[in-house]
Amino acid sequence: MPRRAAEPPADAPGDEADPESVARKILLDQLSMTARSRRELEERLARKDVPEEVATRLLDRFEEVGLVDDEAFARSWVDSRQRTRGLARTALAVELRRKGIADETARTVLAEVDPDEEKAAARVLVRKKLRSMRGLDEQVAVRRLVGMLARKGYGAGLAYAVVRQELALQDDPDADC
Known part of the structure; x- marks a missing residue:
């Protein structure tokens, strides 16, 4: 054949x-x-x-004709990656650069990211991860949680603050942080 x-x-x-x-x-x-x-x-x-x-x-x-629009692409990418991965502006900037988005366009789009939403996303990430860390020494938990947030682009100050607040809430749910 x-x-x-x-x-x-x-x-x-x-x-x-x-x-x-x-x-x-x-x-x-x-x-x-x-x-x-x-x-x-x-x-x-x-x-x-x-x-x-x-x-x-x-x-x-x-x-x-609007079929290729880097600014619209960047907005969509940022929105998606924030929602699905909880990435902070720093990590998003790196991803946009890899995608070939001009620095000026990336700065414009990233300036629209609400810092309160970014902090809320960090809290959600920490709460999720805390579920699997029950029984760990607090220092180990802090180190792992801050490391996880750092890999997602969160600054050290924000990462430590969110982790400490969430650990305090876990120890005392009535605490107001």
């Missing part, structure tokens, strides 16, 4: 397709899955050997 040649992936440039239509298909496929930053899309097009001038022209056009 003769073997059939494997078909190239749908977004792979072929001999018969012009680079612009290939790039447009790649962009639309990528954006149909989830929002992406311009740099992520540029990197994807480069991996698929789309000529740089074609990629730039198409990305500019996609920005004009």
Whole structure:
């Protein structure tokens, strides 16, 4: 039985397709899955050997019509990562930089993060983690909880304050911290 040649992936440039239509298909496929930053899309097009001038022209056009919007992407990313992972502004800034978001855009979006919501998120993270730390020495618990918050981008001052308050509440639920 003769073997059939494997078909190239749908977004792979072929001999018969012009680079612009290939790039447009790649962009639309990528954006149909989830929002992406311009740099992520540029990197994807480069991996698929789309000529740089074609990629730039198409990305500019996609920005004009609102399909590629780094500021909207950054807002969505920040909102999602705060809700699902409890990340603080510092960690979010690092993630946005990795996604190719300009520092100015990241600063604008991160300035909108409410410090009270950030503190509330830290409290939720600590309360969740405390459930699995019953019976541990208090110093060990403090160290682990502060370390967990630090990895999520919280500053040492806020981390220690939240941990101490939550530990006090755990010891005395009637305490008002």
